[in-house]
Amino acid sequence: GENVEQHPSTLSVQEGDSAVIKCTYSDSASNYFPWYKQELGKRPQLIIDIRSNVGEKKDQRIAVTLNKTAKHFSLHITETQPEDSAVYFCAASLDNYGQNFVFGPGTRLSVLP
Amino acid sequence: DTEVTQTPKHLVMGMTNKKSLKCEQHMGHRAMYWYKQKAKKPPELMFVYSYEKLSINESVPSRFSPECPNSSLLNLHLHALQPEDSALYLCASSQAPGHTDTQYFGPGTRLTVL
Numbered sequence: 001g002e003n004v005e006q007h008p009s010t011l012s013v014q015e016g017d018s019a020v021i022k023c024t025y026s027d028s029a030s031n032y033f034p035w036y037k038q039e040l041g042k043r044p045q046l047i048i049d050i051r052s053n054v055g056e057k058k059d060q061r062i063a064v065t066l067n068k069t070a071k072h073f074s075l076h077i078t079e080t081q082p083e084d085s086a087v088y089f090c091a092a093s094l095d096n097y098g099q100n101f102v103f104g105p106g107t108r109l110s111v112l113p
Numbered sequence: 114d115t116e117v118t119q120t121p122k123h124l125v126m127g128m129t130n131k132k133s134l135k136c137e138q139h140m141g142h143r144a145m146y147w148y149k150q151k152a153k154k155p156p157e158l159m160f161v162y163s164y165e166k167l168s169i170n171e172s173v174p175s176r177f178s179p180e181c182p183n184s185s186l187l188n189l190h191l192h193a194l195q196p197e198d199s200a201l202y203l204c205a206s207s208q209a210p211g212h213t214d215t216q217y218f219g220p221g222t223r224l225t226v227l
Contacts, residue, residue, distance in 0.1 A: 032214075034215060043218040043220045043221055044156065044203070044218045045218070046215055046216075049215060100161070100169060103156055105154070105155055106153070106154070
C-alpha cells in the first residue's frame with residue numbers, strides 16, 4: 001500500500017521568511033496530493049492541492065510542486081506570518097472506489113514574530 | 114451550506130456506556146468518512162461510505178459501528194470502548210466516490226473514555 005513520509009517534523013522560521021515542507025510517496029499510481037493545515041483543537045483544512053498532471057500550483061503565498069519521477073511533492077509558504085503557525089499534513093490518494101487518503105505524519109510549523 | 118458539522122463537540126463515557134457520534138453535510142457529497150486522530154498524529158481512516166453503502170472498513174474493532182441513514186447523515190455508534198479509544202473523531206465528506214476529490218472535514222468530537 002501507499003506510504004507517505006514528511007520532513008521536517010518541526011520547523012521554526014522568522015516572520016517574513018519562507019517555509020518548505022517536503023513529502024515523498026511510494027505508490028507511483030497516486031494521482032492526487034492535498035495539503036491540510038490543522039491549528040490546535042481545530043479541524044484539518046485544505047490549503048492547496050495538486051493533481052498528477054500538473055507540476056506546480058500557486059495560490060497567493062502558498063505553492064505546491066510535484067515531481068512524479070522522484071515521487072515527491074513540496075509545500076512552499078512565502079512571507080510567513082504568525083497565523084501560519086500550525087501542523088501541516090500532506091496526503092496522497094489513488095483514484096479508487098472510496099477515496100483512501102494516506103496522510104504524512106505532519107510538520108509542526110512555528111512562525112516567530 | 115459548505116460545511117460538515119459534528120455533534121457532540123465533547124463526549125466523556127464509561128467503558129460500559131453506549132453513545133453515538135453524529136455527522137451531517139448538505140453539500141450533496143456522496144462519500145463520507147470517519148477518521149480517528151490521536152494527539153500529534155495524522156488522521157487515521159476508519160470507515161468510508163459511498164452512496165450510503167460501506168465501502169471501506171479499515172479493520173476497526175466491532176465496538177465501533179458506523180451507520181449512514183441517508184446521503185447527508187453519518188453516525189458512529191460506540192459501545193464498550195476502551196480508554197485507548199480516547200481521541201478526536203473526525204468526519205469528512207467528498208463529492209463523488211471513485212474520483213480523486215477533496216475531502217472536507219468536520220470540527221470533530223473529542224472523546225474521552227474513562
